[in-house]
Amino acid sequence: MLSPMTQDEFQFLQKLMRDRSANVLEAGKESTTVMRLSPVLKAEGLTTIGDLVKKLRATGVGRLHTQVVESLTVHESSFFRDPPVWSALREHVLPPLVRASAGRPFRAWCGATSLGQEPWSLAITLKRWFYTGTEQFHITATDISEKALAYAMAGRYTALEASRGLSPELSQRFLKPDAGGMSVSADIRPMVQFRRLNLCQDWPDLGQFDLILMRNVLYYFDPVDRRSVLDRAARLLYPGGVLLLGAGEIATHTPRDLTPHRFGTVPALRRGC
Ligand SMILES: C[S@@+](CC[C@H](N)C(=O)[O-])C[C@H]1O[C@@H](n2cnc3c(N)ncnc32)[C@H](O)[C@@H]1O
Incomplete structure (x- = not known):
């Protein structure tokens, strides 16, 4: 089971998304956020969002930050949509x-x-x-x-x-x-x-x-x-x-x-x- 995250961790991710992509990560989206980030956790060999946030805080803005933003933006599309x-x-x-x-x-x-x-x-x-x-x-x-x-x-x-x-x-x-x-x-x-x-x-x-x-x-x-x-x-x-x-x-x-x-x-x- 995916471990939840603290409000402080969620606020860090909200700010990251806002600063890097202008996307607003609304309150209430915590569990979707955890789910969307699970492939990043796996790829990084991490177990909790807390570990991921710690790593993001410790490293300069780069590859991992980009991966997180890409995972949290919505890419839904289809031919001749609407x-x-x-x-x-x-x-x-x-x-x-x-x-x-x-x-x-x-x-x-x-x-x-x-x-x-x-x-x-x-x-x-x-x-x-x-x-x-x-x-x-x-x-x-x-x-x-x-x-x-x-x-x-x-x-x-x-x-x-x-x-x-x-x-x-x-x-x-x-x-x-x-x-x-x-x-x-x-x-x-x-x-x-x-x-x-x-x-x-x-x-x-x-x-x-x-x-x-x-x-x-x-x-x-x-x-x-x-x-x-x-x-x-x-x-x-x-x-x-x-x-x-x-x-x-x-x-x-x-x-x-x-x-x-x-x-x-x-x-x-x-x-x-
Ligand atoms: C839901 S898709 C829309 C796709 C297509 N326009 C459509 O209507 O089917 C939203 C796209 O916006 C991109 N996106 C989000 N924030 C962005 C930003 N700040 N600058 C450029 N693209 C962004 C995402 O990467 C994603 O591919």
Whole structure:
């Protein structure tokens, strides 16, 4: 049985998460935290969270701190997660954005890519419904987690992951059988560039985007960090560009120059033209 942790140990982990990733580890999440950290304990040959916290306190911020943050962030994702969002993208959001990008590459940013299903779903959508032979589609896919990014970049999914959200038609066209799983096809690979980016630290120069997907990440942040990420992301949109949050997320703050807009049933923020 996993041993519990003290309030002092939990507060240490809350602060670590807050400082390193902006994620709020809420009170009441103590037993989930212990469970999520059990692989780290095992790998480190430790038996209690107390031992782990002692080791974290004794060593400078480094590999172990990163492992703890990676273990405590949520990486849940799937292809075409929240289908109404993808219908809205295909029918309402992308047609004018792709038209407006004529003469230059269309650019999108997935700000919390996780295991990669989101940028690959966007690549599939663009290739399947918007590519007529000349368009260039560039998707920048970022995440704080090196481990998630490595998985996303490999583009190799188990049969179960591949079956969640992909229609047989899209699966057949854009995934290829590969060593017991499925791999994204060479056709769409060049469309996505992966890089590590921590949303709560300084961002490198990313350029301007037609579309930003910041889905299912900001609800782990407190209102101040959420606001700061939204404000900074808003500045990266081309005029007319669109920022989409997760299906259950409500933008409690509207950055300057953006206006709330509904695409079908899906709320979004759009930059004025
Ligand atoms: C629940 S997943 C969302 C995946 C995808 N956007 C979706 O909606 O299916 C949340 C992702 O946010 C990432 N994340 C958490 N805090 C972050 C931060 N401060 N900077 C960048 N990514 C972060 C996690 O590593 C995780 O991969």
